[in-house]
Amino acid sequence: MSSPTMTSIARLIRQTLTIARRDFVATVFTPTFLLFLFAPLMMVGFGAVGGGAAMSITKSGDDKARVVLLASGDQARVAVAADRRLRQMFRPIEQPARLIVESPAANPEAQARAMFDRKESDTYAVMYGPLDKPQILHSVNGTRSADYLAALADQVLRAQRAGTSAPLSEATKSVVTRAGSTTGGHGQAAFFAVTALFMISLLLAGQVVGTMAEERSNKVIEVLAAAVPLESVFFGKLIGMFGVALLFLGFWGTVIVNVGSLLPTKLATAFIDVGPAVGLPMFGLLFFAYFVTSYMLLGAVFLGLGAQASTQRELQMMSLPITIFQVAMWGLASATALSPDSGLATAAAAFPFSSPFAMVARAANSPELWPHLLALGWQALWVAITVTVAARLFRRGVLQSGSPGLRRRKKAAA
Incomplete structure (x- = not known):
């Protein structure tokens, strides 16, 4: 027979996955998800139009x-x-x-x-x-x-x-292929990785903030909190929206890989010196791992904010400081991208919200792997802490002040 503890854990996991499936289906199977999925295409289109206009202005000046x-x-x-x-x-x-x-x-x-x-x-x-x-x-x-x-x-x-305008010497030029990427290429890979991680984390984690605020406004969250532990609600919503993020990344990753294979050889050779120190396959795994922790950390914060906000105005006002904070974390990690062993880089790796960015830069600069095991464990711990704190703040601050009936039911049950 299974112990009561194992039964409780299994029930908690089942409840969490039920919430995750519910949020995933409610987000993906809607017409607005297509707009979200093709949002980068519209951004690239607007950027191309603006860039073309800027190039035409510059060209007219150069002429x-x-x-x-x-x-x-x-x-x-x-x-x-x-x-x-x-x-x-x-x-x-x-x-x-x-x-x-x-x-x-x-x-x-x-x-x-x-x-x-x-x-x-x-x-x-x-x-x-x-x-x-x-x-x-x-x-x-x-x-x-x-x-x-x-x-x-x-x-x-x-x-x-x-006495002549012809060249006085005739050089023989030969192309030499390096065995690996250069030190400068490591730094460029670190900066590109930090920027890419910041952009996709902020874009995808920002979708979490509206789910909790919407369900709080229509009182659905109180029904869920009465039937399921609040930690399961928060973790389930986070996992469900992470599934949406994986679907988004899978779609655009496939598009980028297929489009990249069609690029001219000359353009591809321009990035031949850019590469991570740990090797491309391992760097891909580490980048995905740090995306998971970065998404979970930022998503947990946004989830907590959405739970506290009662109106869209409050939601926007509370989201802006977090976005500015994340930009500061990106700036900190970018500043240490070329010096992974400096004191500032160590501080950025230790601070949980800048740690994913700093460590993905370290993966591009240094071939050592053991620091990443410590960093991933440290970040996973802070994901659990952030979700737990957000759930407790919601339980004590929102449910008790906004749902007296729920408190009376709890007292009667006690």
């Missing part, structure tokens, strides 16, 4: 930007060839303004100053005079353009003294 060299004859020809070679060292987004070569007038200084007043173009810098001691005029935001013109003058003088 008008220019730097000017007042030179003629062989000097102008050599300058154009040197400018073509120098631009090969810049990435497209870092290219200097377009070079315009004009013949100098009788008064080059006045000619150079007049170019800044032309309305059809944006002149950042103008160079005139002998190239061994050139004069460069530039606008307030044209310092780098002036530096580029100075480097161009140096290259033109070297070419003239060598």
Whole structure:
């Protein structure tokens, strides 16, 4: 025969899973869930529209930007060839303004100053005079353009003294593939992981806050609390909404993997140096584990807030400080992403609400695995503490003040 303790535990688990199934079905099998599921697609669409508009504005500005060299004859020809070679060292987004070569007038200084007043173009810098001691005029935001013109003058003088505008050396370039990711790649992976964990945790855990507030407003929560232990109600709702989060992640994970396989090879090789120190398979498991603990911690806090709020206005006012607090936790973990052994990183890993972010950054920077076992146990403990505290606050603060009939029934039963 089973002991009374085992029977109570089994009943508690069964009640918790019943609440979880109820919330999962009530959330997923609704038309609004489709809007929630495709919300990232709408966000990406709006971002693409805004980014396209910003790029068009930037491109229109770049088309008008220019730097000017007042030179003629062989000097102008050599300058154009040197400018073509120098631009090969810049990435497209870092290219200097377009070079315009004009013949100098009788008064080059006045000619150079007049170019800044032309309305059809944006002149950042103008160079005139002998190239061994050139004069460069530039606008307030044209310092780098002036530096580029100075480097161009140096290259033109070297070419003239060598007697040719052709390159003086011909290098042989070979691609070397690294065996693993670099230290800088570890830091980039840590920052990307912290940001991704923060975004999906905040997006998905925020769905928990409305469930409790809605059921409190229509008195369903009091019926559940009378039939099921309140801890089971809180844990069940948390598990049910976590199932919704897994469905969301599974859908978008499948989409991202299939779309990623269609990306150009050149774009994929841009991230070849980015990678976690523990290896990609282990990092995936740790990232999922820290998502679970981060979701449970944040979801438990939101669940407690939803239980305390009686109106949507109170709900919004109480949710905002928690969101700001989570942004601060993300900022703390991001600041320690490149220094996992610092004192600040240790403090971030020890504080329960920043621990998932700090430890996923540590997984990207350090190959050691044993600290993650301690961190996951520590975070699981705080999930239980947070849910228990939220349930007790709801029982003592809300049910006793808002449900006198329930108190009378309890006293009569006693």
